Amino acid sequence: MQLRVTRPAYINAMVQRGYKADESFGLKASQNEMRNHVCQQCHVEYYFRGKDKLLTYPWTEWPKNRPLKFEMIEAYYDRTQKDGSFKADWRHKTTGAPMIKIQHPEAELTSSGRHTRIGVTCADCHMPKVKMGSDLLTDHNLDSPLNDLNSCSSCHKKESAAQLRKMVSDVQRHTYSELSKAEYAILALIGDIKEVREGLENDHGLNPDEIDKVLNKVLDGHRRASMRWDFVGAENSAGMHSPREAWRILKDAQQIARKSQKQLKKIADDRGVELVLTGQGAIPAAPEQIHPGNIVGSMPPDMTIGALVLMAYDQYFGSKRALAWHQSMGMLVFFLYFGRIVLMAWFGKPEALGTRFEKFLAHMAHLALYSILLLMPLTGLLANLARSRDTDFFGLFTIAGFDQRNMQLYQMAIDAHSWLEIVCYLLLAAHVGAALWHHFVLKDDTMKRMW
Numbered sequence: 463m464q465l466r467v468t469r470p471a472y473i474n475a476m477v478q479r480g481y482k483a484d485e486s487f488g489l490k491a492s493q494n495e496m497r498n499h500v501c502q503q504c505h506v507e508y509y510f511r512g513k514d515k516l517l518t519y520p521w522t523e524w525p526k527n528r529p530l531k532f533e534m535i536e537a538y539y540d541r542t543q544k545d546g547s548f549k550a551d552w553r554h555k556t557t558g559a560p561m562i563k564i565q566h567p568e569a570e571l572t573s574s575g576r577h578t579r580i581g582v583t584c585a586d587c588h589m590p591k592v593k594m595g596s597d598l599l600t601d602h603n604l605d606s607p608l609n610d611l612n613s614c615s616s617c618h619k620k621e622s623a624a625q626l627r628k629m630v631s632d633v634q635r636h637t638y639s640e641l642s643k644a645e646y647a648i649l650a651l652i653g654d655i656k657e658v659r660e661g662l663e664n665d666h667g668l669n670p671d672e673i674d675k676v677l678n679k680v681l682d683g684h685r686r687a688s689m690r691w692d693f694v695g696a697e698n699s700a701g702m703h704s705p706r707e708a709w710r711i712l713k714d715a716q717q718i719a720r721k722s723q724k725q726l727k728k729i730a731d732d733r734g735v736e737l738v739l740t741g742q743g744a745i746p747a748a749p750e751q752i753h754p755g756n757i758v759g760s761m762p763p764d765m766t767i768g769a770l771v772l773m774a775y776d777q778y779f780g781s782k783r784a785l786a787w788h789q790s791m792g793m794l795v796f797f798l799y800f801g802r803i804v805l806m807a808w809f810g811k812p813e814a815l816g817t818r819f820e821k822f823l824a825h826m827a828h829l830a831l832y833s834i835l836l837l838m839p840l841t842g843l844l845a846n847l848a849r850s851r852d853t854d855f856f857g858l859f860t861i862a863g864f865d866q867r868n869m870q871l872y873q874m875a876i877d878a879h880s881w882l883e884i885v886c887y888l889l890l891a892a893h894v895g896a897a898l899w900h901h902f903v904l905k906d907d908t909m910k911r912m913w
C-alpha cells in the first residue's frame with residue numbers, strides 16, 4: 463500500500479527541512495520513511511503561533527536524515543522569544559518565568575535512538591503483523607509494543623518476551639529516576655526564587671517587573687531546566703525511544719537548575735536578601751479533589767435554572783399564550799429542582815467554604831432557596847387547578863383541573879405564590895451576591911467549585 467501524508471503544516475515544515483513535496487503522496491519519500499512520516503504528523507512538538515493560532519513546528523532547522531538534538535528546539539524558541547514572535551506558552555505563577563509547554567515529541571526523541579539508526583520505524587514497532595486466518599495483516603490498534611512483542615523478535619531473536627519486557631522496564635525505570643531528580647531540582651529552584659522575590663519585594667520595595675529584571679538570568683534557567691524536564695516527561699515512551707539522549711537531557715535539566723540556584727544565591731547575597739539554598743524541593747500538595755456532588759451543585763444548571771425562573775416571569779405580558787408558557791416553565795423548574803435534590807441526596811453535596819457561621823448561613827439560604835423553588839411551581843399549579851383550569855406542559859401532557867371550583871383554596875394558593883415570588887427574588891439576589899462576594903472579596907474557590 464502506498465502511504466500518504468496529508469497535513470499541510472507538516473508538509474511545509476518537512477519541505478523547509480529539505481524534503482520534496484509530492485502532489486499525490488504529500489512527500490517524496492521511500493516507503494520506509496513514510497512509515498515514520500505518517501505518525502510524525504501528530505507525534506511531534508508544535509505550538510500555535512500568533513493571533514490566528516497558526517500550527518507551527520519549532521524544528522524546521524532539524525537537518526534532513528539526522529537525529530534531532532533537544533538544543534535545536536531550544537535555539538528555535540530562544541529566537542522567537544528574542545524577536546517577539548512567540549515569547550512563551552505561559553508564565554510561571556510563582557517565579558514569573560516565561561515557560562514553554564512541550565507537547566509529545568516522540569518523533570524528535572526517536573530520531574536519535576539506535577533503532578532509528580538501523581532503520582526501524584514507528585510502524586515497525588507499533589503495528590506488528592497479526593495473523594487473521596490465513597491472512598497476515600498489520601495491527602492498526604497503535605498501542606504499546608509490550609502488548610505484542612512480535613515486531614521485536616525479528617531482530618531480538620535471543621531474548622525471550624520476558625527478557626525484552628525487562629530490558630524496556632530497565633530503561634524506563636532509569637528514566638523515571640532521572641526525571642524525578644530533575645523535578646526535585648527544579649522544585650528547589652522554584653522555592654528559592656519565591657523566597658528571593660518576596661525578599662526583594664518586602665525589604666527592597668521592588669515591583670514585580672523590576673524583580674523580573676534583577677532575576678532575569680535565573681528565570682531563564684528555570685525556563686531551560688523545565689523545558690528539558692518537560693521534553694522527556696511529555697514524550698510518551700519514558701525514555702525508551704532513545705534512552706541515552708533522554709538521560710542526557712534530564713542530567714542537563716538537573717545541572718541547569720542547580721547552576722541557577724547558585725546564581726540566585728549570588729544575587730541574594732549582593733542585595734542582602736537572606737537565602738538558604740534548598741537541597742531537594744518539596745512536591746506541592748495535590749489540589750483538592752473534586753467532590754462528585756459538584757456534578758449537581760454546579761454553575762451551569764444554576765444559571766439555566768436562574769434563566770428559567772426569570773423567563774417564567776413573563777406572565778405579566780398577559781396573553782393566554784404567555785400564561786401557558788409561564789406555567790410550563792414553572793413546571794420545568796420544578797422537575798429540574800426535584801431531579802437535582804434527588805441527585806444531591808444520592809451523591810451528597812459539596813462542602814461549603816468559610817467559617818462555621820458562614821457555612822450555617824449558606825446552608826439555611828440554600829435550604830430556603832430549594833424549598834421555594836419547589837413551592838413556587840406547586841402553589842401556582844394548585845391555584846390553577848383549584849380554579850378548575852387545566853395546566854399544560856409544553857403540549858406534552860396536561861394536568862386536569864379539579865371538577866369543583868374551590869375559590870378559597872385558589873385565593874390561598876395564589877397569595878402564597880405571590881409572597882413566595884418576592885422572597886424568591888430576594889434569595890436569588892442574595893445567592894448571586896454571595897457567589898460574587900466569595901469570588902471577588904474573599905477570593906476563595908467557591909465560584910470555581912461551582913463550575
Ligand code: HEC
Nearest residue numbers: 497500501502503504505584585588589603604605606607
Ligand atoms: C492525526 C494525528 C495522529 C496520527 C497521524 C497518529 N497518532 Fe498516535 N495518537 C494520536 C493521539 C491524539 C493519541 C492519544 C489518544 C488518546 O489518548 O486518546 C495517540 C496515541 C497513540 C499511542 C498510544 C495509544 C495508547 O494506547 O495509549 C500510540 C502507541 C500511537 N499513538 C502511535 C502512533 C503511530 C505508530 C502512528 C503512525 C502509524 C500514529 N500514532 C499516528 C494522534 C495521532
Ligand code: HEC
Nearest residue numbers: 501505568569572577582583584587606607608698699702
Ligand atoms: C524500537 C521500537 C519502537 C519504535 C521504532 C518506536 N517506538 Fe514508540 N514505543 C516503543 C516502546 C517499547 C514503548 C513503551 C511502551 C510502554 O511503556 O508500554 C513505546 C511507547 C510509545 C508511545 C506511548 C505508548 C503508550 O502506551 O503510552 C507512543 C505514543 C509511541 N511510542 C509513539 C511512537 C512514534 C510516533 C514512533 C515513531 C516516531 C515510535 N513510537 C517509534 C517502541 C518503539
Ligand code: HEC
Nearest residue numbers: 576577580582587607613614616617618626629630633705
Ligand atoms: C531491526 C531490528 C530491531 C527491531 C525490530 C527491534 N530492535 Fe531493539 N535493538 C536492536 C539493536 C540492534 C539494538 C542494540 C543492541 C545492542 O547494542 O546490544 C537494540 C536495543 C534494544 C534495547 C536496549 C536499549 C538500548 O537502546 O540500548 C531495547 C530495550 C530494545 N532494543 C527493545 C526493543 C523492543 C521492545 C522492540 C520491539 C517493539 C525492538 N527492540 C525492536 C534491534 C532491533
